Amino acid sequence: MEKFVAFAIKYGFLIVMAGSFLGFGLLEPSFWSWSNMFSILLGITIVGILALGVTFTLIVDGFDLSIGSTAAICVMISSYVMVVLNIDYIYAILLSILLGITIGLVNGLLIVKAKIPDLLATLGMMFLIQGLQLIPSAGMSIGTGMMLADGTEAEGEFAKQFLFLGQGRLFDLIPVPVVVFAVLAIIIYFVLQYTKWGRILYAIGGNEKAVKLAGVNVERYKIMAYVLSGTISSIAGILLAARIGRGDVTSGGGLLLDAVAAALIGYAVLGVKKPNALGSVVGVIFIGMLLNGLTMLSLPYYTQDFIKGIVLVAALIFTFGLSKSEI
Amino acid sequence: MKTKFLVVCSIILGMLFGANSALANGLKGAPAPFNGGKKIHIALIRQMTEGEFMQTFRAGAQIQANLLGIKLTVFGKSMDNQAEANFVYQAINMKVDGIIIDHGLSETMMKPAADAIKAGIPVVAFDVDLKNPKIPQIAQDDELLGMLALKALVKDFNGKANVGYVSIAGILPLDKRDRSWQKIKKEYPGIKEIVKTGTLESPIASKNANQVKAVLLAHPEINAFFAPYDELGKGVVQALREARKQDKVKVYTADISTQDIREMIKKDSPWAATAATNPASIGAVSVRAIALKIAHVKIPHNILIPPMLFTAKELRAMKIKNMKQLRKKFPKFNSVDLLNYPWIPVDKKGLF
Amino acid sequence: MIDKKLLIRAVDISKTFGATKALSGVSFDFYEGEIFSIVGANGAGKSTFIKILCGYYADYEGKIYIDGKLVKFESPRDAYEAGIQVVHQSIEQGIVQNMSVAENLALDMIISPNASFVYDKKKVLKRAKEIASKMDLEYLDMDKNIQDITQSEKQMIIIARALATKPKLLILDEPTSSISDKEAGMLFKTLYKLRDEGVSILYISHYLAEIKKISNRVGVIRDGKFGGLLNQPLEISEIVKAMVGDLESAFERTYDEKDSKKLILELRDLVVQGSSEPLNIKIYSGEIVGLIGLIGAGKTELAETLFGIRRPISGEIILDGKSVKFTNIRQAIKHGIHMVPENRTVNAIIPENSIKNNITLPFLSFFSKYGVLSKKNEIKASKRIIDDMGIKCEGFGALIESLSGGNQQKVIVARWLLMKHNIVILDEPFQGVDIKSRRDISKYLQENTRDSAVLMISSDIDELMDVTDKIMVMNKSKIIWSEKTSEVNRDKLLSLITQE
Incomplete structure (x- = not known):
């Protein structure tokens, strides 16, 4: 019994995942097509990248609620740079990333130096960014031909190269955002698993004081975790802008919760019970696959959030419930 | 709530009905594949799923699909543009026979739609310009919609009014309705735009009410509002009531719903008139359009659904209290005579 | 020793966790009216043994006899019903915060499934006083909030509650770890009294001096195995030897200040x-x-x-x-x-x-x-x-x-x-x-x-x-x-x- 539970905790999630992969394919053969595989992956990239970002802050026992709005403001900034300012798309990318770094840095300083609890600091930041993103365009979506405050029309447009980041495909099959996601995931996995920085981040999450007493500049690491979270969110924002092709004011909604859910589901993968890059990626793919497969089997669209909730609760039971705690 | 219930009922009933009649024998005189071949499967991919307009549109589409023996799968995640794009790819992977794209951002949806065409799947679009000659564009006649409401305004004020304009630039249907506004202003110099305001921040009605209240303080000379979208109009009405100016100012809008009717028929309502199309008809026309595309029947590239004008006076006089009564009393509102072929069964009973 | 009545026998108790054998073939007997201590180095298997006695592990090997009858513990409830009561190390775990002294004393009655739906304050108070009398705790103010009494009084309440069920065996796990020396002295007096009344007490502690002072017999667990049984007179050095074996005297280090020049x-x-x-x-x-x-x-x-x-x-x-x-x-x-x-x-x-x-x-x-x-x-x-x-x-x-x-x-x-x-x-x-x-x-x-x-x-x-x-x-x-x-x-x- 004990062995079975241990096995279930470790591999249960992956077995369920493999099982549903098989099941969907048997019931609906087109599920297994390459193009469908990539369509699943394309569907989860933005949330997946954000989940990787939030993983960093979860590792240091923190939290970043501002990831979704950071991505959203980068959509607006990219559009503003290209459409209103009408300058090169490179600046759209650079400015977005710079903004992501800044937001992360401010979050980090608020939490580490001003000692504001992480949830509150990033909640405040979230609102601040949500408001800020509306200001340059006076609350309007940014698209070519939009009316500017001085009565002229915006003349710039999204650069082809920029759109390629979101809508392009390699070999006419692999979507570019998926490639970006994969590269990021591999780098982050490597950093967390095989470098001293990853080791120290996890250690800080375990016992901050002990790490401090081991001579580590804990504050700097914690700030770094938020900077990384902000930076990664801005990359997600750039890809989102390139996918949507327009500075749409509503684009950030729902991203935060989906990303956090994926990262939490990740705790259950291989029973590690910790935030981890592999888990976050697997978690987000699992949800994407489930929704895709169930939709193919005619599951109505409005049940999607319900399904996500079930997966999350089940994953949390795997993670926390099955490991019996002793009195 | 009631609408939702009706929608669900109609879908369930429609499924039973559709499965019995159309599927087995095919439709009489219909071209392939509607002559009893395989079951046709179409996808309705939506940017928005909530709101009475959206729900009624869906119900209309569902009923027309059932009458044609078509299986309709709805994809939608409220206001998630990239998800909408993803749904197109999923529909392609599911090898559907046709796709209706309902709203969305042109920039986001153009490429997925083109990819669907490339994969050999016909696409029709409602209220989103996909800039593709192979994709028929269905739309309410938004210019006419604006024009009907504005004509009523001009008539009520004898060509002289101080108008507050509530709209948002950059939204395709609103931009089209804006064209009529520009025309009217030129045509009637007595109609003056005193101020322009408007926001799409949700909740739309109350956010706009706040803006309009401020506007009323700054510009007491305003005696009419043009708000070419009913949610905006609701905000204006709310603001007028809160500022106790409902008897001094009149409001002209576009779109209609039961909720709107309830407000319009109040004795002291400032809401004078609204121009509207029937979302259920649009849904039905969209399904007919995609069915014709699947059957390789040529259809026009631009399909415009003509609107009707409803004034508060009429509604009160005819004792209309909700959409159901409205449909009964205005039969023309129900079935738009567009894309009708003898082999396509039409719902003649009037929806709901 | 033998003239006393044998209450509980634990025979050949073993337990494995995964690949580790935490306990193998440990046997101890518990007689009425004695204080029996179990000692062992950390990790020797002491707490595993106690948890088995308390029914926490259903999958132990070996046999437990109570009054000569073989029993099998599947859950803590089984052990409780068989008359084994345990007072855990952490006092805070044993009491319910935000309840009065009386309520804490009469806790079993309050939470019992047979308790009447209406809370009968008089009945609770009566029961609480009964229980308190067992440990001479009548002097406590029954209406006081439990947080306002001393640590040792809280512990006495927990012990009193355990005794109210008339246990065959009362297990005390590190009871002195969070009370003062003076309070410990009072605890020991109570234990002697209980012992003389015929209660069998199993005592676990790190402090060997305590063990020497109060125990009738000492059982030793060493590396998961039976490490010996010591009778009075007890010597600390012997207890240590039984616990950790013959320690080479590592302390023959010669230290000369002149050697360390730097x-x-x-x-x-x-x-x-x-x-x-x-x-x-x-x-x-x-x-x-x-x-x-x-x-x-x-x-x-x-x-x-x-x-x-x-x-x-x-x-x-x-x-x-x-x-x-x-x-x-x-x-x-x-x-x-x-x-x-x-x-x-x-x-x-x-x-x-x-x-x-x-x-x-x-x-x-x-x-x-x-x-x-x-x-x-x-x-x-x-x-x-x-x-x-x-x-x-x-x-x-x-x-x-x-x-x-x-x-x-x-x-x-x-x-x-x-x-x-x-x-x-x-x-x-x-x-x-x-x-x-x-x-x-x-x-x-x-x-x-x-x-x-x-x-x-x-x-x-x-x-x-x-x-x-x-x-x-x-x-x-x-x-x-x-x-x-x-x-x-x-x-x-x-x-x-x-x-x-």
Whole structure:
């Protein structure tokens, strides 16, 4: 019994995942097509990248609620740079990333130096960014031909190269955002698993004081975790802008919760019970696959959030419930 | 709530009905594949799923699909543009026979739609310009919609009014309705735009009410509002009531719903008139359009659904209290005579 | 002994966790009217045995007889119903906060499924008084909130509640760990009384002096096996021997001041924060120096200053002949000053991490190139020190939580002995560490302190006398005395520590 539970905790999630992969394919053969595989992956990239970002802050026992709005403001900034300012798309990318770094840095300083609890600091930041993103365009979506405050029309447009980041495909099959996601995931996995920085981040999450007493500049690491979270969110924002092709004011909604859910589901993968890059990626793919497969089997669209909730609760039971705690 | 219930009922009933009649024998005189071949499967991919307009549109589409023996799968995640794009790819992977794209951002949806065409799947679009000659564009006649409401305004004020304009630039249907506004202003110099305001921040009605209240303080000379979208109009009405100016100012809008009717028929309502199309008809026309595309029947590239004008006076006089009564009393509102072929069964009973 | 009635027999009890045999073939008998103690080093299997008796593990092997009848415990409820009552170490777990004394006493009645739906205050009070009388607790104010009475009174309430069920066996798990000596004295008196009334008591404690004082018989568990059964008269040395085996007397270390020529650390007129006394200390290579003093004497402040946590107000720290200044821990480590902080759970242990990760934490830069860790080198170094210090574990990859307290402490000490250093400071290194682990650590320090030095801070005289070469006494932020350990008189030391 004990062995079975241990096995279930470790591999249960992956077995369920493999099982549903098989099941969907048997019931609906087109599920297994390459193009469908990539369509699943394309569907989860933005949330997946954000989940990787939030993983960093979860590792240091923190939290970043501002990831979704950071991505959203980068959509607006990219559009503003290209459409209103009408300058090169490179600046759209650079400015977005710079903004992501800044937001992360401010979050980090608020939490580490001003000692504001992480949830509150990033909640405040979230609102601040949500408001800020509306200001340059006076609350309007940014698209070519939009009316500017001085009565002229915006003349710039999204650069082809920029759109390629979101809508392009390699070999006419692999979507570019998926490639970006994969590269990021591999780098982050490597950093967390095989470098001293990853080791120290996890250690800080375990016992901050002990790490401090081991001579580590804990504050700097914690700030770094938020900077990384902000930076990664801005990359997600750039890809989102390139996918949507327009500075749409509503684009950030729902991203935060989906990303956090994926990262939490990740705790259950291989029973590690910790935030981890592999888990976050697997978690987000699992949800994407489930929704895709169930939709193919005619599951109505409005049940999607319900399904996500079930997966999350089940994953949390795997993670926390099955490991019996002793009195 | 009631609408939702009706929608669900109609879908369930429609499924039973559709499965019995159309599927087995095919439709009489219909071209392939509607002559009893395989079951046709179409996808309705939506940017928005909530709101009475959206729900009624869906119900209309569902009923027309059932009458044609078509299986309709709805994809939608409220206001998630990239998800909408993803749904197109999923529909392609599911090898559907046709796709209706309902709203969305042109920039986001153009490429997925083109990819669907490339994969050999016909696409029709409602209220989103996909800039593709192979994709028929269905739309309410938004210019006419604006024009009907504005004509009523001009008539009520004898060509002289101080108008507050509530709209948002950059939204395709609103931009089209804006064209009529520009025309009217030129045509009637007595109609003056005193101020322009408007926001799409949700909740739309109350956010706009706040803006309009401020506007009323700054510009007491305003005696009419043009708000070419009913949610905006609701905000204006709310603001007028809160500022106790409902008897001094009149409001002209576009779109209609039961909720709107309830407000319009109040004795002291400032809401004078609204121009509207029937979302259920649009849904039905969209399904007919995609069915014709699947059957390789040529259809026009631009399909415009003509609107009707409803004034508060009429509604009160005819004792209309909700959409159901409205449909009964205005039969023309129900079935738009567009894309009708003898082999396509039409719902003649009037929806709901 | 034999004339007493045999109540409970535990025969050939075994239990495995995964691949580890935690307990194998342990048998003990419990008679009425005696206090039976079980002792064992941390991790020996004591708590596993007790948990089996309390029904926490359904899958134990062996047989338990109660009044000659074979029973099988599937759950704590079974053990409870068979008349085995346990009072756990943590007092807070045994009481319900926000309830009155009476409610806590009559808890079983209040939560019983047969309790009437309407809360009958009178009935509760009556029952509470009945229970209180068993332990002479009638003097307590029944309406008082449980938070407003002393720790020992709370404990008495828990024991009274346990007794109210008329148990065959009353198990007390480390009952004195959170009460004062005086309160402990009162507890013992109560235990004697219960014993004389015929209750069978199973007593578990770390404090061997207590065990010697109150037990009729002592059972020893050693490495998961039966380690012996001792009868009165009890001797501490014999108990220890049974617990950890024949300890080679590791204490024949000859210490000669002349051998250690090199001056490692010198403090010149160092004034630490919160004090105005200049400190002058010299520590030579090869020395293990003890620093003793009461809480508040200034030991911690000195250690934290040496480790870069606090800045000195004035004076000099001279390391290896050079005057050094540092403002953070990192720089202190760079200068070869390492420190094992007190209270390992709070200050040192990284939970849910492997032993290896816990050992190498401060020196990750040493094990990495461009930030990428060389797990090979890490494993090599960890394995070496795990072997050298005799850390009992399943391997370097085992989680730190899987170790006993003593072995966890070894890991933390190993962390700071892993790399070359000038001096290592150990702050209360033997808190909550069993005697075997304590000796392992001491032995390792004595054998390996040659070119470096050790500064051991403690408030326990015996600990320091065991290990150190030299002892310094700190009193009110001053070093008031310093002497070779071999020449220290225990009583004199005690008076120096406490003198006003």
